[in-house]
Amino acid sequence: MSTTRTQVAVIGAGPAGLLLSWSLRAAGIDSVVIENRSLEHILGRIRAGILEQCSVEELTRLGLGDGIAEHGLTHHGIHLQFDGQRHHVDFHALIGRTVTVYGQQAVVADLVRAHREAGSEIVFEASDVSLHELTTDAPRVRYVAGGAETELTADFVVGADGFHGVSRPSIPGLTTYQRGYPYAWLGILADVAPSTDELIYCLHERGFAMHSMRSPEVSRLYLQVPNDERIENWPDARIWDELQTRLGVPGWTLHEGPITDKSITPMRSFVSARLRHGRLFLAGDAGHIVPPTGAKGLNAAIADVTLLARGLADHYAGDDGRLEAYESEALGRQWKVQQFSQWMTELLHRAPADDDSAEFQYRSQLGRLAYVTGSRHAMESLAEQYSGLPL
Numbered sequence: 001m002s003t004t005r006t007q008v009a010v011i012g013a014g015p016a017g018l019l020l021s022w023s024l025r026a027a028g029i030d031s032v033v034i035e036n037r038s039l040e041h042i043l044g045r046i047r048a049g050i051l052e053q054c055s056v057e058e059l060t061r062l063g064l065g066d067g068i069a070e071h072g073l074t075h076h077g078i079h080l081q082f083d084g085q086r087h088h089v090d091f092h093a094l095i096g097r098t099v100t101v102y103g104q105q106a107v108v109a110d111l112v113r114a115h116r117e118a119g120s121e122i123v124f125e126a127s128d129v130s131l132h133e134l135t136t137d138a139p140r141v142r143y144v145a146g147g148a149e150t151e152l153t154a155d156f157v158v159g160a161d162g163f164h165g166v167s168r169p170s171i172p173g174l175t176t177y178q179r180g181y182p183y184a185w186l187g188i189l190a191d192v193a194p195s196t197d198e199l200i201y202c203l204h205e206r207g208f209a210m211h212s213m214r215s216p217e218v219s220r221l222y223l224q225v226p227n228d229e230r231i232e233n234w235p236d237a238r239i240w241d242e243l244q245t246r247l248g249v250p251g252w253t254l255h256e257g258p259i260t261d262k263s264i265t266p267m268r269s270f271v272s273a274r275l276r277h278g279r280l281f282l283a284g285d286a287g288h289i290v291p292p293t294g295a296k297g298l299n300a301a302i303a304d305v306t307l308l309a310r311g312l313a314d315h316y317a318g319d320d321g322r323l324e325a326y327e328s329e330a331l332g333r334q335w336k337v338q339q340f341s342q343w344m345t346e347l348l349h350r351a352p353a354d355d356d357s358a359e360f361q362y363r364s365q366l367g368r369l370a371y372v373t374g375s376r377h378a379m380e381s382l383a384e385q386y387s388g389l390p391l
């Protein structure tokens with residue numbers, strides 16, 4: 001077994017791990033990123049698509065803003081649709097803030113490019129990744145890559161390995177808080193220009209639908225489906241029919257095009273009670289996940305990394321205050337994100353028909369949507385949370 005050393009061992013080359021390693025590099029701190037999938041796999045993963053204003057500012061501050069400036073689509077608000085009517089909530093007019101449509105895939109590609117040019121050490125296709133001696137001042141990570149076993153000793157280990165990674169399970173006796181939802185999202189990518197200027201979030205009596213986009217040429221659309229739905233039941237024509245039914249309003253046309261990707265994603269809210277165990281810190285989906293309705297998953301990962309990078313930079317400068325505060329600060333922020341994601345989800349999805357209170361809930365949701373779109377205070381609150389809490 002070969003042995004090696006770094007200052008910070010980062011598990012996972014998703015947006016959280018890649019961004020943390022990049023931030024540390026900017027602060028003059030060495031790190032090694034260990035990823036169990038291939039480079040092609042992480043570049044091909046289609047996930048989130050909305051960046052909060054703070055996320056854009058942070059990526060830009062770190063020299064990662066060129067792609068966003070060139071290809072990102074700045075949105076001043078969202079459309080909320082219910083009862084056959086569409087209402088625009090103008091974040092910029094309400095609170096002077098915006099969000100940017102820029103795919104997670106592009107964020108990851110920008111990070112990979114930057115790391116490559118800088119010569120960062122990223123180990124892809126590492127298997128048997130395991131964490132050891134986390135409560136000592138020399139934690140270790142063991143892994144196998146290219147047939148050889150390596151032991152990496154570090155000052156700190158950061159678990160940025162997503163919901164299914166090895167880091168969170170390495171914390172003994174961990175309490176977690178979670179809830180599921182009785183529905184899932186069927187998402188498609190289609191080669192057709194978006195039929196809307198800004199995202200449409202729609203509550204229809206047949207269920208939630210959403211029109212988003214990835215670029216001026218590529219649309220991303222979603223339908224609420226039952227939890228146990230199978231993608232085989234949804235040929236392309238059925239998807240477009242259902243989208244037309246749920247999203248349609250008089251005088252507006254939903255343009256259809258070839259579907260290039262379709263999948264069903266379940267929804268879950270999850271928070272780990274701890275984001276620290278000795279010298280291990282958790283960041284991003286390793287520590288928490290949200291249903292996608294509020295567009296918060298990627299942004300929460302960026303927020304964690306921003307807080308953690310500040311703490312680690314201070315530590316190496318001799319001040320442990322912000323590193324000690326990381327867990328409580330990140331969790332405090334995360335619970336605000338959780339309640340917003342839960343609120344957006346329950347506002348816009350139809351309870352299953354076998355729920356006794358489904359009809360009551362639907363009418364109550366319509367009342368809530370009418371209140372939100374009719375009250376400046378409520379719209380400001382939505383705008384503030386959707387465009388992102390300050391970092």
Ligand SMILES: Cc1cc2nc3c(=O)[nH]c(=O)nc-3n(C[C@H](O)[C@H](O)[C@H](O)COP(=O)(O)OP(=O)(O)OC[C@H]3O[C@@H](n4cnc5c(N)ncnc54)[C@H](O)[C@@H]3O)c2cc1C
Pocket residue numbers: 011012013014015016017034035036037042046047048049050104126129160161162163164165166265283284285286292294295296297298299301
């Ligand atoms: C299908 C899907 C759709 C989504 N859609 C949206 C959306 O529309 N809007 C939104 O805001 N959010 C969405 N999200 C959430 C968002 O994509 C995540 O919050 C974001 O990816 C979090 O980044 P991360 O780096 O923390 O975790 P991840 O992106 O999961 O990255 C973790 C990395 O760790 C690696 N890894 C895992 N196990 C190990 C191991 N044992 N050893 C080494 N490496 C390991 C993984 O391969 C991965 O590269 C979606 C998530 C999924 C799964």
